[in-house]
Amino acid sequence: MKIFPAPRNARVFLSIIAIMAIRPAFAQELLELNIEQRCIFSGGGMDEELYRFADDDDIDKRVAEIMSLGGAASSFDIVQTNVENVSAVLDGEKRYLLYSLDFIEKASEIEITGALAHEIGHHANEHSFDPQLRKTEEAEADQFMGYILSLKGFSRQDIEAFLKKLPSSYDIPVDERLTAVREGFDRAGRALQINSLPFDDDPQLAGLTLPGFPWPPPSCNARFELPEASFKDLKTLGEVEQKIRKALDAKGYAQRSYFSVPNGFALVTQLEQYNGDDGSVRNDRTRWLDYPARDNFEGVLDYLKSLVMPQKGYFRLFVFVVTNQPFGGSAKRVSKEQATAWLSMGFNKLPKSLADASFSSDYSVTSLVYEFEVPEINRKPVQKCPSPRFDAKTHLFKAGLSPGLGF
Ligand SMILES: [Zn+2]
Incomplete structure (x- = not known):
């Protein structure tokens, strides 16, 4: 084992020295891999020397199925090796899924699927395994696991029993893991209900109740009524939704959630981190992180400082309310937690019954912006209230949404 100094952490490399000279009778290839950036399902340690064993077709099939169920597009090498169970590793740019055949042979079906799905979830979300991001990345991997377990037909009770047996990994309380897994599980349930219907006008879709948005909407938002002229030729709520959706798509707001409101609907976007100084969009991976992260560094020292010096973060989400009912x-x-949860609580599309409802001049389209700040001192998010940092029109403009929304 050699230790090289590196700016962020000491990096551990596994050496391949001497393997050629003293090759054992039953050859096994030493796996030369930097395993420092990783998650191991048990949360425990890993052997310093890992060996590559023969591939296993069954595992390849299981992994392919999980990738397809999760709609995940990520590439990684699958390697049978002497890990405790299953592990996701990022070595430089390259990703690996390591598994122990011994674990697979002894584990139950839910343990195998759960462990594989959790680790694949890290790769599907392109995680960095940076200790600073550990909590969020683990929660995302657990959500992905819950999503897959639901689609594989495991019941909520099965999953809870399975989770309770898990060792606590990376000091994350089991309750927090349960919440993340349940969120993924519920999301899959809703997606299944909606997507299993072959047509958008399937009568069953009308039978599903669109969850209601808190009404009247929670206070302390910036509010802007979109110009009537932007929507004047539209005939149905579905056409209005399509116009808003196109504006959002064009600016990268791909994740959204739909709720019912009296005589209409609300569309909620994913919580976004934005540049606090001018309200502009962050054009990198920090945009969708739900904790403060800097998007540019002036050098290595600046970067290192950012890891120990807490920083302020600015967050916002947009809610578009389409209704003919006045509201305060x-x-x-x-x-911030409740607002973040909105994304997974609503439907992923507007049910046909509502989309077909007619839109007329007595309707208005209102944009509400909820802002949150995470201060340096304690990292506890606070809602900007009563006076938001920017008015709603400025937020929409800075987010690049104004052309698509016609102002
Ligand atoms: Zn993990």
């Missing part, structure tokens, strides 16, 4: 704000506020 409720006395209730919404926390």
